[in-house]
Amino acid sequence: MSEVSLSLATWFWLIVPQSLIIVLSIANYFVQRKKPLQ
Amino acid sequence: MNVPTLLAFSLYLILMLAIGVFFYLRTKNLSDYILGGRQLNGAVAALSAGASDMSGWLLLGLPGAIYASGLNNAWIGIGLIIGAFLNWQFVARPLRVYTELSGDSITLPDFLENRFNDTSRLLRLTSASVILIFFTIYTSAGLVGGAILFEKTFSLDYNMALWIGTIVIVSYTFLGGFMAVSWTDFFQGILMFLALMVIPIYAMSQIGGWEATLETVHGINPDYIDIFSGMSLFSITSLMVWGLGYFGQPHILARFMSVKSPSSIPMAQLIGMIWMILSLTGAVLTGLIGIAYFSEVPLANPETVFIALNQAIMNPWIGGLLLAAILSAIMSTVDSQLLVSSSTIAEDFYRKMLHKNAQQKHLVWIGRAAVVGIALIAVILASDRESSVLDLVAYAWGGFGAAFGPVIILSLFWKRMTRNGALSGMISGAITVIIWKQLQGGVFDMYEILPGFVISSCCIIIASLLDKRPEKAIETEFEKAKKAY
Numbered sequence: 001m002s003e004v005s006l007s008l009a010t011w012f013w014l015i016v017p018q019s020l021i022i023v024l025s026i027a028n029y030f031v032q033r034k035k036p037l038q
Numbered sequence: 039m040n041v042p043t044l045l046a047f048s049l050y051l052i053l054m055l056a057i058g059v060f061f062y063l064r065t066k067n068l069s070d071y072i073l074g075g076r077q078l079n080g081a082v083a084a085l086s087a088g089a090s091d092m093s094g095w096l097l098l099g100l101p102g103a104i105y106a107s108g109l110n111n112a113w114i115g116i117g118l119i120i121g122a123f124l125n126w127q128f129v130a131r132p133l134r135v136y137t138e139l140s141g142d143s144i145t146l147p148d149f150l151e152n153r154f155n156d157t158s159r160l161l162r163l164t165s166a167s168v169i170l171i172f173f174t175i176y177t178s179a180g181l182v183g184g185a186i187l188f189e190k191t192f193s194l195d196y197n198m199a200l201w202i203g204t205i206v207i208v209s210y211t212f213l214g215g216f217m218a219v220s221w222t223d224f225f226q227g228i229l230m231f232l233a234l235m236v237i238p239i240y241a242m243s244q245i246g247g248w249e250a251t252l253e254t255v256h257g258i259n260p261d262y263i264d265i266f267s268g269m270s271l272f273s274i275t276s277l278m279v280w281g282l283g284y285f286g287q288p289h290i291l292a293r294f295m296s297v298k299s300p301s302s303i304p305m306a307q308l309i310g311m312i313w314m315i316l317s318l319t320g321a322v323l324t325g326l327i328g329i330a331y332f333s334e335v336p337l338a339n340p341e342t343v344f345i346a347l348n349q350a351i352m353n354p355w356i357g358g359l360l361l362a363a364i365l366s367a368i369m370s371t372v373d374s375q376l377l378v379s380s381s382t383i384a385e386d387f388y389r390k391m392l393h394k395n396a397q398q399k400h401l402v403w404i405g406r407a408a409v410v411g412i413a414l415i416a417v418i419l420a421s422d423r424e425s426s427v428l429d430l431v432a433y434a435w436g437g438f439g440a441a442f443g444p445v446i447i448l449s450l451f452w453k454r455m456t457r458n459g460a461l462s463g464m465i466s467g468a469i470t471v472i473i474w475k476q477l478q479g480g481v482f483d484m485y486e487i488l489p490g491f492v493i494s495s496c497c498i499i500i501a502s503l504l505d506k507r508p509e510k511a512i513e514t515e516f517e518k519a520k521k522a523y
Contacts, residue, residue, distance in 0.1 A: 004249070004256040010109060010265040014322075017116055018315045021123045025311050028127060029304040 043191060046358030047365070050229075051206050054222045054369070058210025061218040067398035068389070071215035071405045072381035073144045073296045078220055080302035084310035086223030087293040088317070089230060089366070090374035091122070091284075094183045096230065096321050097364045102341035104325025108255075108262030110269050111325075113277040115318040121281020122314055126307035129285060130294040132450040134303065136519040137295045144295070145378075146288050146442065147386045153449050154457035155512055159391070161460055166386035168441060168468065169288050170412075172434045173379040178416035179431040180372035181207075182423050187364055200420055203369075208413045211373045211380075212406050216296065219373045226366030231313055233344075233363035234320025236356075241327045241347050254330035262329060272484065279488040283435045286442030289374040292381075300522070376416075380408035433471060440467035440490025448498050453516045459502030467494030 006014070069075050078086075103111040136153070143149035147165040154161060181204055188199030210218045245251050252263060261267035284290060297303055328343035337346055344364070348357050384405035389396055396404070419427055445463045448455050470493045474486035508516075 004253045004263075006109075006252070006263055007265075010263065013116060013265050014109075014112065014319075018119060018319070021119060021311055022308075022315065024127075025123070025304075025308040029308050032131075032301070032304040 040191070040354065040358070042354040043358035043361055046355065047191075047362055050359070050362040050365070053225065054206060054210050057221050057225070058213040058218045061214030061221070064217065065215055065402060068384060068401040068405060069142075069144050070217070071402045072377065072385060073292065074216040074220060076138065076296055077298050078217075078293070078296040080297060080306035081309050082220050082224045083293045083297045083302075084306040084308075085227035085313055086220040086370070086374075087290050087306075088122075088310050088313050089223040089227035089370035090219075090289050090293070091287070091371070092230070092314075092317070092367055093180060093371040094187075094364060094368045096317060097233065097324075097344045097367050098341045100318070100321040101325035101328065101343045102339075104322050105328045105337070105343040106340040108259065108267060108329075109265045109322070109326065110261075110267045111277075112265055112322050113269070113274050114280050115322060117278030117281040118284075119281070119311075119315055119318060120278070121284040123307075123311055124281070125284040125290070126303070126310060129291070129446065129450065130297075130307065131300050131303045132519070132523045133291060133294045133446070134297055134300045135522045136450060139519045139522070140515060145381050145385050146291060146446075147382065148390070149295075150445070150449070150460060151390075153512075154455075154460055155509065156457045158457075161457060161464075162386055162390065164461065164464060165442070166382045168437075168464075170379050170382045172430070172437065173288070173375040173382075174412055174415055175419065175427060175430050176375045176434050177372050177379065177412065178419040179428050180368055180375070181416055181420040182428065184365060184368045184372070185420065186423070187368065191361065196423065197421060200417060203365075204413055204417050207369055207373050207376065208409060211376055212409045215402075215405065216292075216377060219377050220293070220296070222373065223370040226363075226370040227313060229359070229363045229366045230370075231317050231320075233348075233360040234317050234324065237344065237347055237352070237360060238320055238323035238327050241331055241351050242323070244351055245327065245330050251327055251330045254333055255326060258329060258333055262326075275488070276483065276485045279485050279491075280435070282443060282487050282491050283439030285444075285447055286438040286440070287435075288438065288442070289371075289378045291446065292374075292378060376409055376412060379412045380405050383408035383412075433475065436471045436475070436485065436487040436490060437468055439487045440471045440494050441465075443467070443491055444495040444498055448495070451520075452502075453513055453520075454502055454507065455498060456502045456505040456508055458505045459498040462501040463494040463498035466497040467491065470494070 065071050137143040137149045141152035143152050147162040150165055151162040181200060184203040185196055185200035188194050188203060189196050210222055242251055255262050324344050328347055337343060348360050384401055388404050389401055419425055441464045445460050467490045470490040471486045474489050
């Protein structure tokens with residue numbers, strides 16, 4: 001088993017902003033879906 | 039010549055031409071030709087925005103940078119993802135709504151003139167000229183990239199390769215206009231995505247998995263797997279602010295304006311962001327895996343890491359198709375820029391300045407003639423691949439971002455903004471980028487888009503506040519648009 005791994009900070013920046021953006025885009029989809037067109 | 043690759047390329051090029059012919063039969067007026075009659079499906083808008091945004095950089099430049107110096111180059115990708123998300127989230131829907139409400143504007147210069155009721159034509163002339171000059175050069179640089187790929191893949195003469203690539207791109211753009219460009223971008227986006235998923239996953243399995251890859255890369259240089267290696271807050275910021283460029287790219291904003299309905303934008307945003315995040319992740323992994331795969335005989339040119347991995351691990355038939363992904367990345371950017379330039383000539387110069395009552399059929403042919411004319415100029419520029427004119431491309435992303443970004447955002451959200459504010463923002467943003475780029479050392483090492491964006495925003499605010507309040511009709515239209523955001 002290898003002992004080499006990415007640091008926590010590297011994992012954070014490679015995963016968290018991207019995942020957050022997908023979650024926010026999904027939330028936006030559900031919020032906007034209910035919004036009536038003017 | 040490699041037969042499977044040649045066949046894969048030919049199949050791909052025939053599909054692009056077929057799309058052009060299909061939409062040729064459906065193009066009735068200028069709005070159809072340069073904005074698809076605002077009938078673009080959300081998923082196509084999403085992938086075509088992504089594909090036209092990401093040039094050959096996605097498959098050559100980014101994996102090459104990671105291969106050459108490790109994960110610290112991923113910051114630019116993170117910045118781009120955040121910028122693209124903010125653009126979809128805050129600009130896409132308002133721009134779609136406002137451009138239609140404001141005189142059914144079909145180009146950005148058209149929108150700016152209508153938004154501020156600018157009878158002097160100054161806003162239209164300034165913005166249209168900037169778009170035309172820079173996109174012609176941008177198109178030319180894209181053609182150089184495509185020709186070099188053809189030259190290397192098929193051992194073709196550079197000029198012959200340049201003409202083949204140009205004829206294919208011009209053919210489908212000439213025939214089918216915006217819809218053909220968007221649908222070809224859609225398929226090109228799928229191909230780029232598949233290539234960036236298949237190659238790193240398959241290559242990693244050949245090496246022995248994620249941990250084995252990481253161990254090999256760490257053995258070569260432990261800094262390669264540290265995103266903070268050699269980075270300061272200043273250098274990270276300088277890379278991440280590339281994302282600001284999205285707010286001012288005319289070929290990407292055109293996708294927002296063309297979506298069938300504002301209500302289809304959230305789904306398009308979701309699809310677009312997933313595509314972008316996975317594609318960029320694939321590009322980063324390609325570079326990282328390349329370090330491990332070619333650990334014994336390193337590549338002479340880091341930018342060929344995608345091509346080298348493809349050749350080393352893939353079956354020639356699949357490999358040929360995946361190689362077409364690079365051509366896709368280049369073509370999807372070139373065709374969009376070519377069409378935006380053509381729309382500037384047909385709508386902003388010809389229809390609005392010279393022939394106001396021209397018939398729609400006539401205007402479509404002006405648009406088509408403009409596609410051919412601009413392509414010819416671009417080919418002439420590209421025939422000398424060392425031409426210093428092509429260096430101007432380095433100004434384009436930052437220049438468009440700083441000159442148009444703050445103008446577009448504030449025009450959508452600030453009622454008090456005036457025509458003079460917009461003009462001063464556009465000019466100051468462009469000038470800041472040009473001057474900042476000439477200077478080096480200390481604060482001037484920051485990517486020029488950031489100071490350009492800040493100065494442009496300040497100039498818009500100051501000039502608008504010093505100006506007299508916008509007319510009542512402009513404010514009423516703004517309120518109406520804002521209600522529909």
